[in-house]
Structures are given as structure tokens and as C-alpha cells.
Amino acid sequence: MNDQTEQGVLSHLMALERGGLAQQDQHQSERLEMLKVTAVALRTKRDELKHQVHDIKILRDKMKNDLPLDDSSDGSVEVQRSLLNSWRMQLKDLQLAHHLIGGYDLVECKDGRSICVSFHTGFEGVYLDTYNMELDVSRTVHISRHNVPPSIPLERLVKQNLQTDLKAFLQTLSQYLNALAARRQQISLIKELVGSVEIMESNQLCNILVLMCKAQGETCVAVLCTLEYRDLTHYLPTHVCIESEDKTLSESEQWQDNRMLFLESPAHTALLTMKRMESIV
Structure with a gap:
């Protein structure tokens, strides 16, 4: 191979190398632009989520303290609807759970605006009393009426769990009612036996x-x-x-x-x- 041929081959290889590097640089540049666009989109989504969390917190505080809602604010109606749907889904889960754990029954009434709860009490296999409660879920969960005995610390239980953990509230109240019924029944059995x-x-x-x-x-x-x-x-x-x-x-x-x-x-x-x-x- 003469010198001219060698120089031609080297020139061709160098040209290929330059082309490859240019193509690689172009791919890296395109990938960098895509990453920048993705980062901007993620930051925008993050800001939206922060805004939604802020709105939800404000709305929940208003609902918890029974303050008027500003329905004109962006997304407030949608957020309120989401919260109510979440409560209703939780109530439906509790309805299903009742068939496994017992203690109380839940029935949806007033076109889903309220839930009626029946607490069944018993002791040593004997059915005793039933207590009823209606929960209004049209805005925030609160008790609209009930026949729970005044000796039960209902107000304290409401403050502890009604808004934050409805399942815990119902289960704890059921425990209080069943224990009260059992203590009463023991007194009756002492007199009888x-x-x-x-x-x-x-x-x-x-x-x-x-x-x-x-x-x-x-x-x-x-x-x-x-x-x-x-x-x-x-x-x-x-x-x-x-x-x-x-x-x-x-x-x-x-x-x-x-x-x-x-x-x-x-x-x-x-x-x-x-x-x-x-x-x-």
C-alpha cells in the first residue's frame, strides 16, 4: 500500500470518527433537552400538588371548625367532593367489615347524605340492647341524632376520632356500649341468681x-x-x-x-x- 492510499484510508477513518462524534453529541444534546423538559414538568406537577395539599388543609380546617366554605376558590368544590367521596368509601368499607367483626350495622340513607348506625350489645351469648346513631356526611361527618346513654363519654370520643378515624370511633363506641350493657346485666344476674x-x-x-x-x-x-x-x-x-x-x-x-x-x-x-x-x- 503506497503513501497516498494510506493517507486516503486515514482521512476516511477520521471523517467517520468525526461524524460519529457529531452524531453522539447530537443524541446527548437531544437527551439533555428531554431531561430538562421532564424536570420542568415534574416541578410544575410538584407545585400543583403542593397547592392542592394546601387547599385541602384549609378546607378540612374550615369543615372541622364548621366555618363557611369559599366555593369561588379554584378547586374548592372539587376538593370538597373528593373528601366526601372518601368518607363515603370509608363507610362502605366499614359496612363490609361489619360482616366479619360484628358489633354494629351501617345503612346509607337520605340519598347518601347520612348514615344510620345500629350498635348491638350482648353478654354471654344473650342479646341485650340496641343503640342507634345517625351520622350526617353531607358536608363533614357529624352526629345529627342518637340515643346513646348520657353516661357514655360521647363528646370526648367525637373529638378524638370522628373526623380522623371513623372506624376507630365506631369500634370504640361499640366497646363502651357493650361493656356498659355487660355490667348492667351482671347486676341483674346477681339479683336473679x-x-x-x-x-x-x-x-x-x-x-x-x-x-x-x-x-x-x-x-x-x-x-x-x-x-x-x-x-x-x-x-x-x-x-x-x-x-x-x-x-x-x-x-x-x-x-x-x-x-x-x-x-x-x-x-x-x-x-x-x-x-x-x-x-x-
Whole structure:
């Protein structure tokens, strides 16, 4: 191969290399432009989402505090509709969950503007009372009417969970109602099954129960049993006090065992066990 041929080949290779580099530079330039456009689009979307989150926060605060809504603001009507749809979807999920966990029923009424909830209570397999509540969801979730006993701390439960976690609100309220029904039923069963025990004191909430028993022995010694239910979502007492004029009796191992019976089983069951064991008359 002569010098002219070699120079021709080298020139051709250099031309190809320059063309390849130019094409690579063009691809990189095009890709860089595409990335810039994508970055701008993402920043715009980010700003839109920030604006929507800001609008939702303002709207939810207004709805929570029952303030008038400014429907003229951009997107406020759509945001409100989205929130209400979210609440309705949550209620429909709860309707389905009821068939699995029980405790309450939900029925949509007034063309979806409200939800009627029925709380069923029972104890030891016996159906007791039913309580009803209507929830207005036309604007923000709030209770329009109910027959929940005034002894239940309903206002506190509403502040805790009604707006933020409807499922937790309904489940907690159901626990309160069932525990109250169970404590009431225990009092009825004591009167029915354990006639020798006198109920000295109980209140509307049934969180204090004072029982007068008579201990077995040569002389029937009176024993005062005070049951305190500090956890209102449960039907077993959290504290039991045994008192008697005979200090040795109330502090005896037998009556300490009786105290544990009250803490671990329903009151009427504990009393029947104590009677069977001849601790009481």
C-alpha cells in the first residue's frame, strides 16, 4: 500500500470518527433537552400538588371548625367532593367489615347524605340492647341524632376520632356500649341468681358496684365488696376492695382468693363460685 492510499484510508477513518462524534453529541444534546423538559414538568406537577395539599388543609380546617366554605376558590368544590367521596368509601368499607367483626350495622340513607348506625350489645351469648346513631356526611361527618346513654363519654370520643378515624370511633363506641350493657346485666344476674347478696350501691354508668355478702361461719359476718370499673371499655373490675369488721377475715387467704375471683370473672359468676365453695351464705 503506497503513501497516498494510506493517507486516503486515514482521512476516511477520521471523517467517520468525526461524524460519529457529531452524531453522539447530537443524541446527548437531544437527551439533555428531554431531561430538562421532564424536570420542568415534574416541578410544575410538584407545585400543583403542593397547592392542592394546601387547599385541602384549609378546607378540612374550615369543615372541622364548621366555618363557611369559599366555593369561588379554584378547586374548592372539587376538593370538597373528593373528601366526601372518601368518607363515603370509608363507610362502605366499614359496612363490609361489619360482616366479619360484628358489633354494629351501617345503612346509607337520605340519598347518601347520612348514615344510620345500629350498635348491638350482648353478654354471654344473650342479646341485650340496641343503640342507634345517625351520622350526617353531607358536608363533614357529624352526629345529627342518637340515643346513646348520657353516661357514655360521647363528646370526648367525637373529638378524638370522628373526623380522623371513623372506624376507630365506631369500634370504640361499640366497646363502651357493650361493656356498659355487660355490667348492667351482671347486676341483674346477681339479683336473679344470688339472692343472699345485697347490692348496696351502683350508679348509672355501673362503674361502681358495692355488694354486701355474709361470710359462712359460726356467726354470719358481713363483708363489703367494692368493685371499681375504671376502664369503661371492659366488663371486669380493675380494682376490688374487701372490707369487714373482722379484719382477720377480710385479710385471710380465702378472701384474697375471692378478691381475685372478682378481678378475673364476672361478678355474678364470682359470687356463685364463692357460694359453691361455702365462702358466703
